[in-house]
Structure formats: structure tokens, C-alpha cells
Amino acid sequence: MIASVRGPVVDVALDHVVIDCGGVGYQVLVTPSTAGSVRRGVESTLLTTMIVREDSMTLYGFTEPDARSLFTLLQTVTGVGPRLAMATLAVLEPDALRQALAGGDTKALMTVPGIGKRVAERLVVELRDKVDRPHTESGGAAGVSGFTIRDQVTEALVGLGFAEAQAEKAVIAVLAENPDADSATVLRAGLASLGKTK
Known part of the structure; x- marks a missing residue:
């Protein structure tokens, strides 16, 4: 079982990243917000779960336990x-x-x-009885301020290859229309406005 991977990020896409671990590139499926939290060429660590099927072995990655x-x-x-x-x-x-x-x-x-x-x-x-109710009672962004989300998603878009000014403009436009959106929603909408998703 591969419980985590660490190394420089070789490639970043909307649904996966590739991390070089000792000369072997591991493709790890991730959420858009996780993909946006890493950058090409920068060493990163992802916690992983490996799903083994008859015809495949797939890694799913996360930044938090x-x-x-x-x-x-x-x-x-x-x-x-x-x-x-x-x-x-x-x-x-x-x-x-x-x-x-x-x-x-x-x-x-x-x-x-x-x-x-x-x-x-x-x-x-x-x-319902297997999860603890979170301490925050806020909706949408689960207690993360719009400013923090703006910075996080802008950085994510820059990590995906967009110019910072272009990324920030797209994020501001999305938050203006939906100020209560969470980071994953803002990232998807930002990518859509930049022509990377349908």
C-alpha cells in the first residue's frame, strides 16, 4: 500500500498531478483544489490511497488526513x-x-x-452517526473568507499555467457573482471562464 508520495511535481492537470519519486513518476488523481495547491517543479507531499482493481492500480491523493x-x-x-x-x-x-x-x-x-x-x-x-459535525456553522466556504479563497484560487490558476493578472481577474469576477462559493466551485468557474473547461 502506498500511503504517501513526496517529490517534485512534474505535471499538474485539473484532475491529477504527477510527482517524481526517486525517478518514478506517480500519477495521482486529485480534486481541483488539491491540484491547485501544488506547483510544477516544487516538492510536494500528498497523502494517498491506492485502489487496486483487476486491470488497474490507481492512486488518489489528498493534502489533509x-x-x-x-x-x-x-x-x-x-x-x-x-x-x-x-x-x-x-x-x-x-x-x-x-x-x-x-x-x-x-x-x-x-x-x-x-x-x-x-x-x-x-x-x-x-x-450521519459516523461523522462529527464541524465546529463552524457557516455555509458555502465553510468559514474561509472570500479574500482567502481569492488568494488560494488565484494561486491555483497560476500553478496551472495562467498569468497572475489574468487568473486574479477571473477569480474576482466569479466571486462577484457568487460570493459564498467555496474554493473548488470558484476554481472550476474560473477555469471555465478562462476557456479550459466546458
Whole structure:
């Protein structure tokens, strides 16, 4: 089992990064916010979970133990595989996900592509007693200020190859329309406005 990888970042994409570990490049699937937290040529460490299938071995990476724990926990629910678990963490930050599960907020869970009403209800029933409600009671950004999100997402876009001025302009425009958006939502919208996603 590969529990973590550390080394210089060779490549960064929206859904994965490649990290050089002793001359071997490991492709690690990540959320957009995690991809935005690393930079090409800079040494980084990612906590990982390795999923082994008959025809593949896939690494999923996280910057925090909490996110990795939630990734594993989500997959204990019937119908939730690693890709859907990853999509959930891409849409909902760990605190927001814990809040939705503990509070029975199926509508929040249904904002994740691939999660319908039945799966959302199953997630709540099976996991509400297995997660701790986060201390923050704020919505959207889970207690992170708009200024912090602006800086974080701007840095993420710069890490993906955009000019800083261009990235900051896109982020400001997104936050002006949706000031309560979390970092993952702002990153996706910023990439869309810059022509990198549909």
C-alpha cells in the first residue's frame, strides 16, 4: 500500500498531478483544489490511497488526513466508488460534507454529479452517526473568507499555467457573482471562464 508520495511535481492537470519519486513518476488523481495547491517543479507531499482493481492500480491523493478519511468512509456506502467519492470531495469541502451528512442535508449532497436522491439519502442514513459535525456553522466556504479563497484560487490558476493578472481577474469576477462559493466551485468557474473547461 502506498500511503504517501513526496517529490517534485512534474505535471499538474485539473484532475491529477504527477510527482517524481526517486525517478518514478506517480500519477495521482486529485480534486481541483488539491491540484491547485501544488506547483510544477516544487516538492510536494500528498497523502494517498491506492485502489487496486483487476486491470488497474490507481492512486488518489489528498493534502489533509481528514479528506482521505472521508474518501474512505464514503466508499463504505453501497453504490459509492472511488470516483464518486472523489467527485463528492471536489464539490464539498470536508467541513461542508460533514455538515451535510450530520445534518441530513440531501440537497447539498445532490449537488454532486452522480448523486441522486436515493444515494444522498443512503449516505445520510449510513454515515450521519459516523461523522462529527464541524465546529463552524457557516455555509458555502465553510468559514474561509472570500479574500482567502481569492488568494488560494488565484494561486491555483497560476500553478496551472495562467498569468497572475489574468487568473486574479477571473477569480474576482466569479466571486462577484457568487460570493459564498467555496474554493473548488470558484476554481472550476474560473477555469471555465478562462476557456479550459466546458
